[in-house]
Amino acid sequence: MIIPQGTVVAVTDGEKLDLYRNAGTGSELTLVAMPDVSVDDEARGSGGRHGSSAANPDESQAAEDGFSAGVAQYLNKQVLEGGIDNLVVISSPRSLGELRKHYHKFLSAKLLLEIPKDLTGHSVEDVQKAVHAA
Template identity: 30%
Template sequence: MLVRKDSKVIAVDGSRMAMFKNVGEAFDPVLELIEEHKNPSLRTSELGTDKPGRSFQSKSPSRGAYEPTDLQQQEEDRFVTEVAQRIEQIVGDKDARVILVAAPRALGVIRKHLKPDTSARLLAEIAKDFGPDAAEPLAKMLAKHEI
């Protein structure tokens, strides 16, 4: 994949976002970290302590339980929504060349929160899980990746 010099690569998962700048050549990218955000991971007990809800049938003695809410996933989705807003700001610059690499679930949440014109201006969306400490493996993947 052609990653032009000074293009930005944003790597996102549920708990981290890192923005890199390509300081290398187009076919041999070298990524330099320019911005990083981390979602402080709280224990589930710190996020909430409620028990799952119960349901009762009025015509029979049977009872059932509702599926408990995944509080960790809600927190990750909230963080990824904030990242989507940051991507809106970055891509708002008309000259910005941005490649988005995100974990598949995070990419789905980001897509829901990006405006259509912002999504259209992204150079590529790649559904892979790379953290902010993975600049070198990410650069190798981009060099081999085909759109």
């Protein structure tokens, strides 16, 4: 898949968010790290998971869901304010499911690709390989 120049690639796992922008042209994918952003990890997750007690998610899972909801809020805001024209999301499968619950319809329209894979903490080359393979 050809990823347009300027596309934002968000790599997240429920605890960390790495953002990259494609500086490549044509079929060349050249991801450049963007500055770190603050994510509201107190955002409300869906709460729809059954944890170890009384049908409530455990604290760790609730925190990850809250972080994923915060990532979605951040991305939604960037799309609505015109900061993101095209988006690729790479996320651990469970976090990706939580993210999807919070996507704004305009974000969904800008979404080029989702990759259900945990690549946080991996090199830019690993992220680029995953995008090329998708």
